Amino acid sequence: MSDVRQGTRLLIVGPPGSGKGTQAGRIADEYGVPAISTGDIFRANVKNETPLGVQVKAIMDAGDYVPDSLTNELIEDRLGQPDAERGFLLDGYPRTAAQVEYLDSLLASKGESLTAVVQLTADLDEIVERLRKRALDQGRSDDTEEAIRHRQDVYLRETGPLISEYEGRGILVEVDGLGTIDEVASRIDAALAARGIRPTAAA
Numbered sequence: 001m002s003d004v005r006q007g008t009r010l011l012i013v014g015p016p017g018s019g020k021g022t023q024a025g026r027i028a029d030e031y032g033v034p035a036i037s038t039g040d041i042f043r044a045n046v047k048n049e050t051p052l053g054v055q056v057k058a059i060m061d062a063g064d065y066v067p068d069s070l071t072n073e074l075i076e077d078r079l080g081q082p083d084a085e086r087g088f089l090l091d092g093y094p095r096t097a098a099q100v101e102y103l104d105s106l107l108a109s110k111g112e113s114l115t116a117v118v119q120l121t122a123d124l125d126e127i128v129e130r131l132r133k134r135a136l137d138q139g140r141s142d143d144t145e146e147a148i149r150h151r152q153d154v155y156l157r158e159t160g161p162l163i164s165e166y167e168g169r170g171i172l173v174e175v176d177g178l179g180t181i182d183e184v185a186s187r188i189d190a191a192l193a194a195r196g197i198r199p200t201a202a203a
């Protein structure tokens with residue numbers, strides 16, 4: 001399916017700790033699209049103790065997924081905002097088959113589709129090490145050893161299978177997430193450039 005409207009519509013996927021959030025901020029700046037992280041939006045709600053935050057806090061702390069209905073509604077609202085009209089980078093959404101379906105129909109209703117899906121890969125030992133370090137630096141409440149392991153299990157069960165769906169559509173870009181942040185960033189840029197997607201400054 002080709003886009004009726006112009007724009008770069010990207011997803012970044014990968015297990016917790018693979019570097020999604022880290023790379024998403026940079027890609028957003030360089031490619032001139034907003035980075036939309038469902039995790040960040042949920043965390044902001046928890047911090048501000050909004051009704052949504054109160055509802056999702058225990059779920060997130062345990063490392064479980066927030067129900068699809070809440071997540072889909074949140075994304076529909078966010079993608080309807082003016083800064084997402086000409087493109088976006090979704091970080092951490094969709095994560096379940098129902099979310100993939102929802103996003104597909106939401107985009108299709110506007111004559112849009114995804115441009116590319118960046119999959120970051122990293123082995124479990126490296127991931128656990130990164131998240132342990134983040135627990136020390138930032139004290140995130142879902143970075144306990146138990147929640148980290150549970151989040152990896154949930155990812156493998158719920159989100160892993162979605163990758164082949166995007167591969168089947170021919171829009172999957174697989175990138176090795178091991179190495180320094182700059183090394184991973186260069187790999188992502190090269191993989192996107194190979195598909196004709198370039199930073200706005202270089203476009």
Ligand code: B4P
Pocket residue numbers: 015016017018019020021022023037038039040042059060063064065066067071091092093094095096099130131133134142151177178179180181184
């Ligand atoms: P997220 O916020 O998406 O959290 P995450 O999976 O841990 O990824 P994050 O982006 O934060 O970490 P990253 O790999 O970049 O989700 C949190 C929770 O929100 C979920 O568990 C769920 O409850 C809920 N949620 C969110 N979206 C949902 C959805 N769609 N449906 C249902 N529930 C949803 O980085 C990890 C660490 O590695 C960082 O400290 C970083 O500094 C470090 N790092 C990154 N790259 C590195 C590198 N190359 N070398 C060394 N360290 C690196």
